[in-house]
Amino acid sequence: MHGGGRLTPGRVLAGTSGFAYPGWAPRFYPASLRSTALLPHYAGRLPAVELNNTFYARPTAQKIAAWCEATPPAFRFVVKAQRGAAVRALYGDPTESIPWLTEALPGFGERLGAVLFRIDAKSGRDDGRLGGVLGAWPKAIPLVVEAQHPTWHVDETFAALRAASAVLCTTETDDQEDPPDIRRTGPFLYLRLRRTAYDEAALDAWAARLVPFLDDGLDAYVLFRHDEDGASAIHAEQFAARVDRVRARG
Numbered sequence: 306m307h308g309g310g311r312l313t314p315g316r317v318l319a320g321t322s323g324f325a326y327p328g329w330a331p332r333f334y335p336a337s338l339r340s341t342a343l344l345p346h347y348a349g350r351l352p353a354v355e356l357n358n359t360f361y362a363r364p365t366a367q368k369i370a371a372w373c374e375a376t377p378p379a380f381r382f383v384v385k386a387q388r389g390a391a392v393r394a395l396y397g398d399p400t401e402s403i404p405w406l407t408e409a410l411p412g413f414g415e416r417l418g419a420v421l422f423r424i425d426a427k428s429g430r431d432d433g434r435l436g437g438v439l440g441a442w443p444k445a446i447p448l449v450v451e452a453q454h455p456t457w458h459v460d461e462t463f464a465a466l467r468a469a470s471a472v473l474c475t476t477e478t479d480d481q482e483d484p485p486d487i488r489r490t491g492p493f494l495y496l497r498l499r500r501t502a503y504d505e506a507a508l509d510a511w512a513a514r515l516v517p518f519l520d521d522g523l524d525a526y527v528l529f530r531h532d533e534d535g536a537s538a539i540h541a542e543q544f545a546a547r548v549d550r551v552r553a554r555g
Contacts (some may be wrong), residue, residue, distance in 0.1 A: 312522040315493070316352070317515070318381055318418065320496075321537050323357035329535030333542075348376040350542050351416055353383065355497075355528045360423075362384035363405070371475065376402065381418030381448070383495075383526065384410060390457040391422055395434050399441035405555040407446055416527065419447040419495065421474065430456035439469040449495045449526075458486075466490035479504040482493050487514060494518055494525040501532075503540060512544065512551040 308510060314338050324347040329386065330336045332453045336396060348352065356364070356372075364372075372382060386394075386406050394402035410417055422438065436451075442448050450466060451474035452458075472491035477484055498511065515525050527544055529537035 312520065315519040315522050315524040317519065317525055317548055318353040319529075319544040320351045320353040320540040321531055321541055322326070322355045322528050323531050324529060325356050326535070328533055329538060330454055330542050333535030333538040344372065344375045346381045347538075351538065352379065353381040353385045353526055354526070355421065356385055357380065360388050362390060363387045363390070364409055366412050367408050369409060373413060373416050376416065378415070380416055382413055382416055383418045383528070384413075386422045389421070390409060391497060392425075394438050394441070396425060403438070403443070403513075405440045407443055410446055417446070419449045419472065421449045421451060421495075424450065424452040424454070424457070426431075426453040429454045430459070430462065433459060435462065435465060439465060439471060440468065441528075442471070444470075447492070451476055451497065456518045463488055463490055463530045484510070487518065489518065489523065496525065496527045497530075498536065499530045501530075502536075508544070508547060509551055512548045515548060516552050520552075
C-alpha cells in the first residue's frame with residue numbers, strides 16, 4: 306500500500322509465447338547469439354515467458370533447474386500444460402493426470418507464474434468436467450484456464466473459476482471482430498494477444514483497458530504470439546511503458 310491507503314498498482318508481466326527463436330536476430334537478439342544465451346538475454350529485457358515446449362513434453366527437473374539458473378529471481382515462467390495430459394485430465398480421471406502434470410513444477414519455486422491449461426477450441430462447455438479439473442488442481446499452483454469455445458463464456462463458468470481462484474484467460478485472435486471481454490475470476494489477469502499484427506492504436510486500447518485492473522492492485526500477464534522477426538517481443542518489452550503513458554493521459 307502507498308501512504309494514505311492507496312493501492313500499489315499491479316505489475317505488467319509482458320512477454321511472448323516461447324523465446325527460442327534465432328530469427329529474432331537482429332531485431333531483438335544480437336546477431337550470432339548462442340542458443341544457450343537466448344533465455345538470459347530475453348529475461349534481461351522481459352519479465353515473463355509462456356513456455357511452448359512444455360505443451361509437447363512435460364518439463365524435467367533438470368530442464369526446470371536450467372531455466373531458473375538462466376533467469377533473475379523476479380522472472381516468471383508460465384507453463385503450458387502438456388496437451389495429452391490436459392486432455393486426459395478433462396475427459397478422463399483428473400486425479401491421475403493432474404499430479405503427473407504438476408509433480409515437477411515446485412522446482413520453479415517463486416519463478417512459477419502459472420500453469421496455462423488449454424481446452425481445445427472445438428470442445429464445448431461441460432461443467433462437470435471442468436469441475437473435476439478444478440477440484441483436483443493443487444491449490445499452491447496458480448491456474449489459468451483458456452477455454453475458447455463460446456459456450457464456456459457464461460456466468461456458470463466464471464463462478465466455477467472464481468470459486469477455485471482460477472484465472473480465465475482472455476484470448477484475442479485474428480478471426481474475432483471485436484476484442485474479447487476481460488473478466489476477473491482469480492488473483493491476476495492473463496491476456497493472450499494472438500493477432501498476427503498490432504498497430505499502435507490497438508496496443509494503446511489494450512493498455513487503457515488494463516489500467517483500471519492494474520490500479521486495483523492486480524498483476525496482469527500480457528503474452529504476445531511469436532512471430533518471424535521479433536516484433537512481438539518488442540511490443541512486449543514496451544508494453545509496461547505504454548500502460549504508463551496511457552495512464553498519464555487519463
